[in-house]
Amino acid sequence: MKTKASALSPDKASTRKTVLAGDYWIDVVKKGQTFRILDLEGNQAADTLFFSAMDPAERYSATDTIREQGNVFLGLGTKLMSSEGNVMLEITADTVGRHDTLGGACASESNTVRYDLEKRTMHACRDSWMLAVAERPEFGLTKRDITHNINFFMNVPVTADGGLSFADGLSAPGKYVEMRAEMDVIVLISNCPQLNNPCNAYNPTPVEILIWDR
Amino acid sequence: MTGSVLYSTDIAGGKHWSFTMKANTALRLTDISGGASVGMLFYNPANLLERYNAPDTLKCQHTFKLTRGNCLYSDMGRIFCSVTEDSVGWHDSVSGTSTKSIVERKWGARDYQSDRNDWKQNGRDAFLVELAKYGLGKRDLAANVNWFTKIAVGDDGALEYITGNSKPEDYVEIRFEMETLVILHTCPHPLDPAKDYPWKGVRADLKEVPPATDTDECRLSRPENGRGFINNRLYHLGCGC
Numbered sequence: 001m002k003t004k005a006s007a008l009s010p011d012k013a014s015t016r017k018t019v020l021a022g023d024y025w026i027d028v029v030k031k032g033q034t035f036r037i038l039d040l041e042g043n044q045a046a047d048t049l050f051f052s053a054m055d056p057a058e059r060y061s062a063t064d065t066i067r068e069q070g071n072v073f074l075g076l077g078t079k080l081m082s083s084e085g086n087v088m089l090e091i092t093a094d095t096v097g098r099h100d101t102l103g104g105a106c107a108s109e110s111n112t113v114r115y116d117l118e119k120r121t122m123h124a125c126r127d128s129w130m131l132a133v134a135e136r137p138e139f140g141l142t143k144r145d146i147t148h149n150i151n152f153f154m155n156v157p158v159t160a161d162g163g164l165s166f167a168d169g170l171s172a173p174g175k176y177v178e179m180r181a182e183m184d185v186i187v188l189i190s191n192c193p194q195l196n197n198p199c200n201a202y203n204p205t206p207v208e209i210l211i212w213d214r
Numbered sequence: 215m216t217g218s219v220l221y222s223t224d225i226a227g228g229k230h231w232s233f234t235m236k237a238n239t240a241l242r243l244t245d246i247s248g249g250a251s252v253g254m255l256f257y258n259p260a261n262l263l264e265r266y267n268a269p270d271t272l273k274c275q276h277t278f279k280l281t282r283g284n285c286l287y288s289d290m291g292r293i294f295c296s297v298t299e300d301s302v303g304w305h306d307s308v309s310g311t312s313t314k315s316i317v318e319r320k321w322g323a324r325d326y327q328s329d330r331n332d333w334k335q336n337g338r339d340a341f342l343v344e345l346a347k348y349g350l351g352k353r354d355l356a357a358n359v360n361w362f363t364k365i366a367v368g369d370d371g372a373l374e375y376i377t378g379n380s381k382p383e384d385y386v387e388i389r390f391e392m393e394t395l396v397i398l399h400t401c402p403h404p405l406d407p408a409k410d411y412p413w414k415g416v417r418a419d420l421k422e423v424p425p426a427t428d429t430d431e432c433r434l435s436r437p438e439n440g441r442g443f444i445n446n447r448l449y450h451l452g453c454g455c
Binding site: 056057058061062063064066067070071072073083085098102103104105107109110111112113114116117126143144145146147148149156157158159160162163164165166 | 269276356366372
């Protein structure tokens with residue numbers, strides 16, 4: 001597991017935005033810009049989708065990324081692949097070491113299955129995305145576009161016999177992942193409000209978004 | 215084998231098909247020559263925005279592979295289908311599908327003009343052809359199932375394609391728990407290391423089967439699946455849309 005700190009100074013960032021747990025963040029990151037998600041208090045999961053700003057039908061593809069890099073974990077050097085086989089972003093700094101792209105996002109519907117039918121009305125990541133696509137129609141996204149996402153800061157190992165486990169997070173307060181955009185991308189983050197599993201220590205917390213122009 | 219076979223057909227390698235399965239029907243796939251791979255996607259014909267969700271399927275059953283006893287979930291917390299029989303033991307749901315460029319790089323160009331029906335079709339184009347018949351397209355593609363293929367994962371997360379996972383006459387049977395649009399192809403798995411384009415056909419049996427009982431193996435295999443079946447029941451009552 002490789003980690004690498006960034007040389008970029010937060011003081012030089014052109015954008016700094018705190019996203020509270022249970023909120024979404026959507027914006028365009030331009031080709032050549034560097035984009036950081038900072039885990040402010042530790043053990044937070046940032047459920048993230050990327051779309052080509054030119055054509056949102058081209059989007060982050062978990063399966064293409066997993067297959068093309070030959071690994072289920074995302075980390076330093078991972079190229080995040082689109083559904084058209086293009087590199088969308090590359091992870092250029094990472095103080096965590098491993099991120100998940102298997103586990104998907106919490107949804108009120110899947111919470112009924114995973115935990116209890118009565119969890120149906122608890123706030124979940126998919127609800128944040130639904131609000132995002134409803135409130136921000138200028139990005140041209142709908143439920144059709146909400147697909148298999150990245151969970152930055154989450155740790156989901158696969159066992160030898162084909163099991164899936166949700167292990168302790170490797171993140172901690174102040175850890176971050178940083179990536180350089182290789183095309184203009186729409187970034188859609190649900191800062192996970194999950195209260196039912198330890199992915200954010202039963203205590204959803206804020207993350208900070210930073211963007212550098214060069 | 216329970217239930218009565220309504221229709222049986224051989225689907226050659228490198229082909230595609232789609233159809234709608236009603237609740238309490240089953241699709242049995244049999245690997246004719248060994249080494250088959252069947253890419254598959256699922257949608258709700260009454261609401262095409264509801265589709266197979268690989269992460270929900272895997273995480274709610276704490277599994278990376280699909281096998282007998284597993285249920286395949288939609289993104290709306292419902293069960294499209296259950297794996298009721300399986301002689302293979304491991305089916306892949308994370309490697310996606312072959313593309314035109316992958317097939318060309320590994321096995322040569324896709325050329326109907328020269329090759330006719332022996333052209334080297336790829337999984338993504340096959341999916342798009344079938345999806346377009348229902349007004350669906352690239353935006354509706356999701357992580358698909360690859361029946362018969364095994365992708366193992368090391369401690370470091372590295373993938374390994376396991377050859378010989380499925381043998382001649384190996385089978386998997388899926389029982390549909392709600393009406394489901396099935397999109398499938400028999401194009402090669404994108405990680406298949408075969409030297410030549412693997413023409414691997416399957417036999418498909420469409421069956422009528424009894425509904426899952428209260429003691430059904432898939433329903434009881436995990437408490438999560440018990441709740442998934444309740445969600446389907448709510449859906450069929452009209453309370454779950």
